[in-house]
Amino acid sequence: MSNNSSNTINSSVYKPRNPKTSRYYQCVSDHFEMLESVWEERYERQYGFWRPWIKNVIYRYLDCGDLHCGFARVKCKGCGHEYLLAFSCKRRHFCPSCHQKRVIEFGEWLCADVLKFVPHRQWVFSIPKRLRIYFMFDRKLLPKFSLCAWKVLSTYLKKSTSDDSSTPGAVIAVQTFGDFQNFNPHLHIIATDGCFSGDGVFQVGHPPNPKDLEELFRYEILKMLKKEGKITDAIIENMLSWHRSGFNIYCGPTIYPHDEDALENLARYIVRASFSQERMTYIPADQSPEGKAWVIYQSKDGTTTKTFHALDWLARLTTHIPNKNEQMVRYYGFYSNKSRGMRKKAENAEEVSSLIHTEQGRKQFRQNWARLIQKIYEVDPLTCPKCNDEMRIIAFIEQPLIIKKILKHLNLRETHNHDPPKKPAGEIRQIVYDDTYSQVPPFDYWSL
Numbered sequence: 001m002s003n004n005s006s007n008t009i010n011s012s013v014y015k016p017r018n019p020k021t022s023r024y025y026q027c028v029s030d031h032f033e034m035l036e037s038v039w040e041e042r043y044e045r046q047y048g049f050w051r052p053w054i055k056n057v058i059y060r061y062l063d064c065g066d067l068h069c070g071f072a073r074v075k076c077k078g079c080g081h082e083y084l085l086a087f088s089c090k091r092r093h094f095c096p097s098c099h100q101k102r103v104i105e106f107g108e109w110l111c112a113d114v115l116k117f118v119p120h121r122q123w124v125f126s127i128p129k130r131l132r133i134y135f136m137f138d139r140k141l142l143p144k145f146s147l148c149a150w151k152v153l154s155t156y157l158k159k160s161t162s163d164d165s166s167t168p169g170a171v172i173a174v175q176t177f178g179d180f181q182n183f184n185p186h187l188h189i190i191a192t193d194g195c196f197s198g199d200g201v202f203q204v205g206h207p208p209n210p211k212d213l214e215e216l217f218r219y220e221i222l223k224m225l226k227k228e229g230k231i232t233d234a235i236i237e238n239m240l241s242w243h244r245s246g247f248n249i250y251c252g253p254t255i256y257p258h259d260e261d262a263l264e265n266l267a268r269y270i271v272r273a274s275f276s277q278e279r280m281t282y283i284p285a286d287q288s289p290e291g292k293a294w295v296i297y298q299s300k301d302g303t304t305t306k307t308f309h310a311l312d313w314l315a316r317l318t319t320h321i322p323n324k325n326e327q328m329v330r331y332y333g334f335y336s337n338k339s340r341g342m343r344k345k346a347e348n349a350e351e352v353s354s355l356i357h358t359e360q361g362r363k364q365f366r367q368n369w370a371r372l373i374q375k376i377y378e379v380d381p382l383t384c385p386k387c388n389d390e391m392r393i394i395a396f397i398e399q400p401l402i403i404k405k406i407l408k409h410l411n412l413r414e415t416h417n418h419d420p421p422k423k424p425a426g427e428i429r430q431i432v433y434d435d436t437y438s439q440v441p442p443f444d445y446w447s448l
Helices: 003-011 023-042 052-063 097-114 129-137 141-159 211-227 233-241 260-269 310-318 337-345 361-367 369-379 400-409
Strands: 071-076 083-087 119-126 169-175 182-194 193-195 203-206 248-251 281-285 294-298 305-309 331-334 389-397
Touching: 003 203, 023 281, 023 310, 097 260, 119 141, 129 141, 129 182, 129 211, 141 169, 141 182, 141 211, 141 331, 182 260, 211 248, 211 389, 233 248, 233 337, 294 310, 305 310, 310 369, 331 337, 389 400
Parallel strands: none
Antiparallel strands: 071 083, 071 389, 119 182, 119 248, 169 182, 169 331, 193 203, 281 294, 294 305
C-alpha cells in the first residue's frame, strides 16, 4: 500500500479522546475540592444547599475516559491491531462528551419512535426573573412548571380544531441555564401543530398566536407557586400590576413531516448541554498576573464575553446538574408514555397513518455505540487504523489489579491521578466498577 493511501486511511481514524488535556477538565480538577469546602459560606445563600449528588457527578466526570478506571479491549480481526477504550461516566449536563452522545441518541429515538408523521412546532415558555429562584432552591417545582405549560398549550391546541375530543401531543424539555450559566428555568417544547382524533386522523389547527397564551400561563404559574407555599397574595397582586409581566411564550414556524433533518436538529436542541467548551477559556492561577484563576465565557452569538473567577463559574455550572433519576424531559397527550403504551398493547400503532416506522427499538439505539460515535465524530471507532478492517470488542477489563498490570506493561500508568473523595473518619472507601458506565454495550466475552 502506498503512503498516500495509508494516509487516507489514518486521516479518518477514530482517536479516543483524552479529557485531561481540555481546559474544562483542568478547571474542574483544580477547583472541585475547594468548591465543596467553601460552598456553605460562599454559595449556599445564592444557590441553595450543597447537593451530595454533585460530588458524585464530578468524580465520575474526572474518571471519565481514564484508563485507570477500566477499559474495553478493541482488536482488529484482520491484522490483530489492538487499542484500549476507556469507560465513560454517562453524566448529564456536566460531562461534554457523554452528554453529546445522549443528545444524538435522543434526537434519533424521538423522531423514530415517538413523533408521528405530522406537522410540528417549537414552543418556548419562560418566566420572569423574580420567580426563578424558587425553582433553583426547590427542583421539585420543575415538573409542575412543565405541567402548567401543558395545561395551557393543550387547551389552546384543542380549541384550534373543530373536534373538542381530539388530543395534541407534546414533548417538553426543561432547560435551567441562560447564556452565561445563570439559572434561568424555561421550557422547550416540540408540539403537534394540531390534534389527533380518536380514529387516528390528524387535524391541523389554525396558525397560533403565542400572545393568546401568556395571560393563562401566568395565571397557572402563580396559582401553582401559591399552592406550593412559595408566594403570597401580596406578591401575586404586585406582579399582576406590572406593565410587562415577564412571562413570555415563543412559537416557531411549522416543521413539516418531510423535513426530517429540521425535526431531528430541534430534538437535539431541546436537550443540548448547558455550556460549550468552545466558548470557554480557562486561565489557571499560575498563568494569571493577579495570581487568580479565571474563566472567560463567550455568548452564544459571539458578541459578548464575561469573565468569572473560576470557582464562581464552576459553582454556577453545578446548579444545572440534575438530581439522580430526575427527569428533564416529559411526554404529554398523544405522546405520553401511557398513550404510547396503550397503542402498543392494542397492537394498533401500525394502523395510524402518521406513524414513523422504525426497525430498531430504544434499547437497540442505546447499544449502537459505534454508530453514534461515528455520527458525532464522522469516523468509525471500530475501523482498524492499520488495515481498514473491522474491529471488535474482545474483553472488558475492570479489576483494579489487572488494570494496573496492563497499563504498567504498556507504559500508560500514571501515578499522579486526582485524590479520591474524602470520607468521614472510620469509613472504608469501596470502589465499585460498574459496566453500566461503559461507553460500549454489554458484551459476552465468553461467546467469542
